[in-house]
Amino acid sequence: MKQEEFKPELEQELDPMAELKRAASRTSDWKARLAAVKELGKHKQPQSVEIMTRLLASDPVYAVREAAYSGLKGFGEPVQAPARSKSEPVKGVSKIIVRIRKSLPEGHSLEDFKEKLRKTRSDVYDVYEGEKGPEFDSWLEGVWKASFDRK
Numbered sequence: 001m002k003q004e005e006f007k008p009e010l011e012q013e014l015d016p017m018a019e020l021k022r023a024a025s026r027t028s029d030w031k032a033r034l035a036a037v038k039e040l041g042k043h044k045q046p047q048s049v050e051i052m053t054r055l056l057a058s059d060p061v062y063a064v065r066e067a068a069y070s071g072l073k074g075f076g077e078p079v080q081a082p083a084r085s086k087s088e089p090v091k092g093v094s095k096i097i098v099r100i101r102k103s104l105p106e107g108h109s110l111e112d113f114k115e116k117l118r119k120t121r122s123d124v125y126d127v128y129e130g131e132k133g134p135e136f137d138s139w140l141e142g143v144w145k146a147s148f149d150r151k
Helices: 016-024 030-040 046-058 062-074 093-103 110-120 122-147
Strands: none
Touching (some): 016 030, 030 046, 030 062, 093 110
16 A cells, blocks of 8 residues: 655645735725725726725725725726715614613613624624714714613
8 A cells, every 4th residue: 555645735825816805895894994995906907996896886984985986096997986975874773772782781881882882783883983983982972872862
């Protein structure tokens, strides 16, 4: 019987475009999507254009849409600048806020609420953190306080 030779596994290099595509699809990390779009904007390839076009059309965070627009425009693609949405980025956010607040014990703090939202609805947390920017904490405090008025 022939003894098999030991063949160490070859390390596979990740395709940089595949990694950027994954980063651009991370629904709970707007910063990763933004960084991916900025990097994709340096490589004019059909896949880059496709990914940035999708994000320009549908990403809930304005900064990501704006970066996708800039990248596509830099490629010479015929695109329109994104408009800031006047509606809530996440439909039914007030109901989500109330449910999370009710799941916490009586007398919980804003920090308890913030942590529970981040853990249970990281998608919502991420979108509003990206949309509100530096005003995120004051926005969150306002919706948390308002949730006590809703039963």
